[in-house]
Amino acid sequence: MDVAGKIAFVTGGASGIGLGIARVLVANGARVVLADIRQDHLDEAGGWFVDHGHGCEVHTIRLDVTDRAGWAAAADETEALLGPVDILIANAGVGLEGPLDEASYADWDFGLGVNLGGVVNGLQTFLPRMRARGKGGHIVNTASLAGMVTMPSTHAIYATGKAAVIALSESIRDGLAAHGIGVSVLCPGPIKSNIHEAAQNRPERFREGSGFGESEARLGRRQVSELWMEPDEVGEMVLDAIRANKLYVITHGEWRDAVIARHDAILEATPTTSNPALIASLMAPD
Numbered sequence: 545m546d547v548a549g550k551i552a553f554v555t556g557g558a559s560g561i562g563l564g565i566a567r568v569l570v571a572n573g574a575r576v577v578l579a580d581i582r583q584d585h586l587d588e589a590g591g592w593f594v595d596h597g598h599g600c601e602v603h604t605i606r607l608d609v610t611d612r613a614g615w616a617a618a619a620d621e622t623e624a625l626l627g628p629v630d631i632l633i634a635n636a637g638v639g640l641e642g643p644l645d646e647a648s649y650a651d652w653d654f655g656l657g658v659n660l661g662g663v664v665n666g667l668q669t670f671l672p673r674m675r676a677r678g679k680g681g682h683i684v685n686t687a688s689l690a691g692m693v694t695m696p697s698t699h700a701i702y703a704t705g706k707a708a709v710i711a712l713s714e715s716i717r718d719g720l721a722a723h724g725i726g727v728s729v730l731c732p733g734p735i736k737s738n739i740h741e742a743a744q745n746r747p748e749r750f751r752e753g754s755g756f757g758e759s760e761a762r763l764g765r766r767q768v769s770e771l772w773m774e775p776d777e778v779g780e781m782v783l784d785a786i787r788a789n790k791l792y793v794i795t796h797g798e799w800r801d802a803v804i805a806r807h808d809a810i811l812e813a814t815p816t817t818s819n820p821a822l823i824a825s826l827m828a829p830d
Protein backbone atom coordinates (compact mmCIF):
# COMPACT_ATOMS: atom_id res chain seq x y z
CA MET A 545 0.00 0.00 0.00
CA ASP A 546 1.06 3.59 -0.50
CA VAL A 547 1.35 5.76 2.60
CA ALA A 548 0.31 9.13 1.11
CA GLY A 549 -2.86 10.38 2.79
CA LYS A 550 -2.80 7.53 5.31
CA ILE A 551 -2.92 7.75 9.11
CA ALA A 552 -0.13 6.03 11.03
CA PHE A 553 0.08 5.36 14.76
CA VAL A 554 3.70 4.92 15.91
CA THR A 555 4.48 3.73 19.44
CA GLY A 556 7.83 4.80 20.78
CA GLY A 557 7.43 7.35 18.00
CA ALA A 558 9.10 10.22 19.82
CA SER A 559 12.68 8.91 19.72
CA GLY A 560 15.15 6.80 17.78
CA ILE A 561 13.76 4.28 15.31
CA GLY A 562 10.10 5.22 15.82
CA LEU A 563 10.89 8.87 15.16
CA GLY A 564 12.92 7.92 12.08
CA ILE A 565 9.96 5.93 10.75
CA ALA A 566 7.58 8.81 11.55
CA ARG A 567 9.81 11.33 9.72
CA VAL A 568 9.90 9.15 6.61
CA LEU A 569 6.14 8.51 6.68
CA VAL A 570 5.39 12.23 7.02
CA ALA A 571 7.86 13.07 4.25
CA ASN A 572 5.88 10.68 2.06
CA GLY A 573 2.48 12.20 2.73
CA ALA A 574 1.19 10.32 5.79
CA ARG A 575 -0.21 11.89 8.93
CA VAL A 576 1.26 10.42 12.07
CA VAL A 577 0.49 10.01 15.76
CA LEU A 578 3.59 9.80 17.93
CA ALA A 579 2.59 7.73 20.97
CA ASP A 580 5.21 7.59 23.70
CA ILE A 581 5.57 7.22 27.46
CA ARG A 582 8.10 10.07 27.71
CA GLN A 583 6.66 13.60 27.67
CA ASP A 584 10.15 15.10 27.14
CA HIS A 585 10.59 12.96 24.01
CA LEU A 586 7.10 13.91 22.78
CA ASP A 587 7.75 17.63 23.31
CA GLU A 588 11.08 17.49 21.51
CA ALA A 589 9.88 15.33 18.62
CA GLY A 590 6.64 17.30 18.21
CA GLY A 591 8.70 20.51 18.19
CA TRP A 592 10.95 19.09 15.47
CA PHE A 593 7.97 18.54 13.16
CA VAL A 594 6.61 22.03 13.88
CA ASP A 595 10.05 23.56 13.15
CA HIS A 596 10.20 21.66 9.85
CA GLY A 597 6.77 22.80 8.68
CA HIS A 598 4.94 19.54 9.46
CA GLY A 599 3.13 20.53 12.67
CA CYS A 600 -0.29 19.86 11.08
CA GLU A 601 0.61 16.31 10.02
CA VAL A 602 1.72 15.15 13.46
CA HIS A 603 -0.14 14.68 16.73
CA THR A 604 1.46 13.52 19.99
CA ILE A 605 -0.18 11.30 22.62
CA ARG A 606 1.29 10.21 25.94
CA LEU A 607 0.83 6.45 26.13
CA ASP A 608 2.38 3.65 28.13
CA VAL A 609 1.99 0.64 25.82
CA THR A 610 1.39 -1.63 28.82
CA ASP A 611 -1.76 0.38 29.70
CA ARG A 612 -4.70 -1.21 27.86
CA ALA A 613 -7.23 1.46 28.83
CA GLY A 614 -4.70 4.04 27.64
CA TRP A 615 -4.56 2.28 24.25
CA ALA A 616 -8.34 2.48 23.80
CA ALA A 617 -8.32 6.17 24.75
CA ALA A 618 -5.43 6.87 22.36
CA ALA A 619 -7.22 5.10 19.51
CA ASP A 620 -10.41 7.09 20.16
CA GLU A 621 -8.43 10.35 20.30
CA THR A 622 -6.65 9.51 17.04
CA GLU A 623 -9.90 8.69 15.24
CA ALA A 624 -11.58 11.85 16.53
CA LEU A 625 -8.71 14.13 15.49
CA LEU A 626 -7.18 12.51 12.40
CA GLY A 627 -9.47 9.66 11.37
CA PRO A 628 -9.14 5.87 11.40
CA VAL A 629 -5.68 4.36 11.57
CA ASP A 630 -4.35 2.66 8.41
CA ILE A 631 -0.85 1.84 9.64
CA LEU A 632 0.15 0.63 13.11
CA ILE A 633 3.85 0.74 13.92
CA ALA A 634 4.17 -1.20 17.22
CA ASN A 635 7.70 -0.12 17.93
CA ALA A 636 8.02 0.97 21.58
CA GLY A 637 10.57 -1.14 23.39
CA VAL A 638 13.13 -1.15 26.16
CA GLY A 639 16.72 -2.38 26.03
CA LEU A 640 16.64 -4.62 29.04
CA GLU A 641 19.75 -6.52 30.12
CA GLY A 642 21.22 -7.92 33.33
CA PRO A 643 22.49 -11.10 35.02
CA LEU A 644 19.85 -13.82 34.66
CA ASP A 645 20.29 -15.00 38.26
CA GLU A 646 19.40 -11.51 39.47
CA ALA A 647 16.32 -11.13 37.29
CA SER A 648 13.15 -10.65 39.33
CA TYR A 649 9.49 -10.84 38.34
CA ALA A 650 9.61 -7.04 38.08
CA ASP A 651 12.29 -7.38 35.37
CA TRP A 652 10.45 -10.12 33.46
CA ASP A 653 7.13 -8.26 33.70
CA PHE A 654 8.74 -5.00 32.58
CA GLY A 655 10.66 -6.51 29.67
CA LEU A 656 7.90 -8.74 28.36
CA GLY A 657 5.16 -6.25 29.27
CA VAL A 658 6.64 -3.53 27.06
CA ASN A 659 8.49 -5.45 24.34
CA LEU A 660 5.85 -8.15 23.75
CA GLY A 661 2.75 -6.96 25.62
CA GLY A 662 2.96 -3.54 23.98
CA VAL A 663 2.73 -5.19 20.55
CA VAL A 664 -0.14 -7.45 21.64
CA ASN A 665 -2.05 -4.49 23.08
CA GLY A 666 -1.58 -2.57 19.85
CA LEU A 667 -2.97 -5.43 17.80
CA GLN A 668 -5.91 -5.98 20.16
CA THR A 669 -6.73 -2.26 20.01
CA PHE A 670 -6.39 -1.56 16.32
CA LEU A 671 -7.07 -4.81 14.45
CA PRO A 672 -10.81 -4.94 15.28
CA ARG A 673 -11.12 -1.31 14.13
CA MET A 674 -9.17 -1.97 10.92
CA ARG A 675 -11.16 -5.11 10.12
CA ALA A 676 -14.51 -3.44 10.84
CA ARG A 677 -13.61 -0.59 8.52
CA GLY A 678 -12.75 -3.01 5.71
CA LYS A 679 -10.16 -0.84 3.99
CA GLY A 680 -7.07 -2.91 4.73
CA GLY A 681 -3.97 -1.48 6.32
CA HIS A 682 -0.50 -2.42 7.47
CA ILE A 683 1.10 -3.52 10.75
CA VAL A 684 4.81 -3.14 11.47
CA ASN A 685 6.07 -4.76 14.67
CA THR A 686 9.55 -3.90 15.90
CA ALA A 687 11.47 -6.96 17.08
CA SER A 688 15.28 -7.18 16.91
CA LEU A 689 18.08 -9.22 15.45
CA ALA A 690 18.32 -10.38 19.08
CA GLY A 691 15.19 -12.43 18.39
CA MET A 692 16.82 -14.21 15.43
CA VAL A 693 20.19 -15.24 16.84
CA THR A 694 21.19 -17.01 20.05
CA MET A 695 21.83 -14.34 22.67
CA PRO A 696 23.81 -14.49 25.96
CA SER A 697 21.78 -15.12 29.13
CA THR A 698 22.15 -11.46 30.15
CA HIS A 699 19.75 -10.72 27.27
CA ALA A 700 17.30 -13.57 27.92
CA ILE A 701 14.31 -11.35 28.73
CA TYR A 702 14.94 -9.09 25.76
CA ALA A 703 15.53 -12.00 23.36
CA THR A 704 12.43 -13.84 24.61
CA GLY A 705 10.19 -10.85 23.92
CA LYS A 706 11.73 -10.11 20.53
CA ALA A 707 11.62 -13.75 19.33
CA ALA A 708 7.95 -13.80 20.32
CA VAL A 709 7.28 -10.63 18.31
CA ILE A 710 8.82 -12.31 15.25
CA ALA A 711 6.68 -15.46 15.72
CA LEU A 712 3.59 -13.35 16.32
CA SER A 713 4.18 -11.31 13.15
CA GLU A 714 4.80 -14.42 11.06
CA SER A 715 1.70 -16.17 12.32
CA ILE A 716 -0.83 -13.33 11.94
CA ARG A 717 0.23 -12.50 8.38
CA ASP A 718 -1.78 -15.22 6.76
CA GLY A 719 -5.06 -14.44 8.56
CA LEU A 720 -4.78 -10.69 8.06
CA ALA A 721 -4.05 -10.98 4.34
CA ALA A 722 -7.72 -11.92 3.91
CA HIS A 723 -8.60 -8.45 5.25
CA GLY A 724 -6.06 -6.66 3.06
CA ILE A 725 -3.87 -5.97 6.09
CA GLY A 726 -0.15 -6.48 5.51
CA VAL A 727 2.36 -7.39 8.23
CA SER A 728 6.05 -6.65 8.54
CA VAL A 729 8.48 -7.36 11.34
CA LEU A 730 11.43 -5.05 11.79
CA CYS A 731 14.61 -6.68 13.11
CA PRO A 732 17.17 -3.94 13.63
CA GLY A 733 20.85 -4.25 14.48
CA PRO A 734 22.53 -1.27 16.18
CA ILE A 735 20.70 1.98 15.42
CA LYS A 736 21.44 5.46 16.80
CA SER A 737 18.80 5.96 19.47
CA ASN A 738 18.16 6.44 23.20
CA ILE A 739 17.62 2.75 23.92
CA HIS A 740 20.31 2.91 26.62
CA GLU A 741 17.86 4.99 28.73
CA ALA A 742 15.88 1.89 29.80
CA ALA A 743 15.95 2.95 33.47
CA GLN A 744 14.14 6.20 32.69
CA ASN A 745 11.46 4.32 30.74
CA ARG A 746 10.65 1.84 33.53
CA PRO A 747 7.13 2.52 34.86
CA GLU A 748 6.95 2.80 38.68
CA ARG A 749 5.14 -0.52 39.16
CA PHE A 750 8.02 -2.45 37.55
CA ARG A 751 10.72 -0.88 39.75
CA GLU A 752 10.26 -2.58 43.11
CA GLY A 753 12.47 -5.64 43.47
CA SER A 754 14.35 -5.19 40.18
CA GLY A 755 17.68 -6.98 40.09
CA PHE A 756 18.87 -5.02 37.08
CA GLY A 757 19.58 -1.65 38.74
CA GLU A 758 23.35 -1.91 38.24
CA SER A 759 23.11 -3.18 34.64
CA GLU A 760 20.64 -0.44 33.74
CA ALA A 761 22.93 2.20 35.22
CA ARG A 762 25.84 0.76 33.19
CA LEU A 763 23.73 0.63 30.01
CA GLY A 764 22.75 4.26 30.65
CA ARG A 765 26.42 5.27 30.31
CA ARG A 766 26.81 3.60 26.89
CA GLN A 767 27.72 5.99 24.09
CA VAL A 768 25.98 5.93 20.71
CA SER A 769 28.56 5.01 18.05
CA GLU A 770 28.96 6.73 14.72
CA LEU A 771 29.06 3.22 13.22
CA TRP A 772 25.41 2.61 14.07
CA MET A 773 22.70 3.20 11.48
CA GLU A 774 20.67 6.39 11.25
CA PRO A 775 17.00 5.94 12.29
CA ASP A 776 15.80 7.58 9.07
CA GLU A 777 17.59 4.88 7.06
CA VAL A 778 15.53 2.33 8.99
CA GLY A 779 12.46 4.47 8.26
CA GLU A 780 13.16 4.16 4.52
CA MET A 781 13.44 0.36 4.87
CA VAL A 782 10.12 0.25 6.70
CA LEU A 783 8.47 2.43 4.05
CA ASP A 784 9.69 0.03 1.39
CA ALA A 785 8.32 -2.93 3.39
CA ILE A 786 4.90 -1.28 3.79
CA ARG A 787 4.71 -0.50 0.09
CA ALA A 788 5.72 -4.02 -1.00
CA ASN A 789 4.18 -5.88 2.00
CA LYS A 790 7.53 -7.49 2.88
CA LEU A 791 7.48 -9.66 5.98
CA TYR A 792 11.07 -9.27 7.20
CA VAL A 793 12.96 -6.00 7.51
CA ILE A 794 16.50 -6.84 8.61
CA THR A 795 18.79 -3.85 8.80
CA HIS A 796 22.25 -5.43 9.12
CA GLY A 797 24.26 -8.23 7.53
CA GLU A 798 26.83 -8.49 10.33
CA TRP A 799 24.86 -11.23 12.13
CA ARG A 800 24.10 -13.26 9.01
CA ASP A 801 26.51 -16.05 10.04
CA ALA A 802 24.87 -16.21 13.46
CA VAL A 803 21.42 -16.46 11.83
CA ILE A 804 22.68 -19.25 9.56
CA ALA A 805 24.33 -21.09 12.49
CA ARG A 806 21.09 -21.06 14.50
CA HIS A 807 18.96 -22.22 11.58
CA ASP A 808 21.53 -24.88 10.66
CA ALA A 809 21.41 -26.20 14.22
CA ILE A 810 17.60 -26.35 14.08
CA LEU A 811 17.69 -28.17 10.73
CA GLU A 812 20.34 -30.54 12.04
CA ALA A 813 18.06 -31.50 14.93
CA THR A 814 14.98 -31.91 12.71
CA PRO A 815 14.31 -35.51 11.53
CA THR A 816 14.12 -35.99 7.77
CA THR A 817 11.29 -38.53 8.07
CA SER A 818 7.70 -37.31 7.65
CA ASN A 819 4.25 -38.93 7.75
CA PRO A 820 1.60 -36.81 5.94
CA ALA A 821 -1.19 -38.76 7.69
CA LEU A 822 0.11 -37.51 11.03
CA ILE A 823 -0.15 -33.91 9.87
CA ALA A 824 -3.68 -34.51 8.54
CA SER A 825 -4.69 -36.01 11.91
CA LEU A 826 -4.06 -32.63 13.55
CA MET A 827 -6.65 -30.83 11.43
CA ALA A 828 -9.96 -30.17 13.15
CA PRO A 829 -13.02 -30.93 11.01
CA ASP A 830 -14.85 -27.92 9.51
Ligand SMILES: NC(=O)c1ccc[n+]([C@@H]2O[C@H](COP(=O)([O-])OP(=O)(O)OC[C@H]3O[C@@H](n4cnc5c(N)ncnc54)[C@H](O)[C@@H]3O)[C@@H](O)[C@H]2O)c1
Pocket residue numbers: 555556557558559560561562579580581582585607608609610635636637638639658686687688689731732733734735736737738739740741745
Ligand atom coordinates in the same frame (compact mmCIF):
# COMPACT_ATOMS: atom_id res chain seq x y z
N1 LIG B 1 18.49 0.95 18.72
C1 LIG B 1 18.81 -0.28 18.49
O1 LIG B 1 19.99 -0.57 18.30
C2 LIG B 1 17.76 -1.36 18.41
C3 LIG B 1 18.14 -2.63 17.94
C4 LIG B 1 17.19 -3.63 17.86
C5 LIG B 1 15.88 -3.36 18.21
N2 LIG B 1 15.53 -2.12 18.67
C6 LIG B 1 14.13 -1.90 19.02
O2 LIG B 1 13.67 -0.73 18.38
C7 LIG B 1 12.58 -0.18 19.12
C8 LIG B 1 12.80 1.31 19.29
O3 LIG B 1 13.91 1.51 20.13
P1 LIG B 1 14.98 2.67 19.90
O4 LIG B 1 16.30 2.04 19.72
O5 LIG B 1 14.50 3.63 18.90
O6 LIG B 1 15.01 3.30 21.37
P2 LIG B 1 14.56 4.73 21.92
O7 LIG B 1 14.66 4.60 23.41
O8 LIG B 1 15.32 5.82 21.26
O9 LIG B 1 13.04 4.84 21.47
C9 LIG B 1 12.05 4.08 22.10
C10 LIG B 1 10.90 4.99 22.48
O10 LIG B 1 9.94 4.17 23.12
C11 LIG B 1 9.46 4.85 24.26
N3 LIG B 1 8.95 3.88 25.23
C12 LIG B 1 9.64 3.09 26.08
N4 LIG B 1 8.79 2.40 26.85
C13 LIG B 1 7.53 2.75 26.45
C14 LIG B 1 6.24 2.39 26.89
N5 LIG B 1 6.04 1.53 27.91
N6 LIG B 1 5.17 2.93 26.26
C15 LIG B 1 5.34 3.83 25.26
N7 LIG B 1 6.54 4.24 24.82
C16 LIG B 1 7.64 3.69 25.42
C17 LIG B 1 10.64 5.63 24.80
O11 LIG B 1 10.23 6.73 25.59
C18 LIG B 1 11.32 6.06 23.51
O12 LIG B 1 10.86 7.35 23.11
C19 LIG B 1 12.52 -0.97 20.42
O13 LIG B 1 11.49 -1.92 20.32
C20 LIG B 1 13.87 -1.65 20.49
O14 LIG B 1 13.83 -2.82 21.25
C21 LIG B 1 16.44 -1.12 18.77
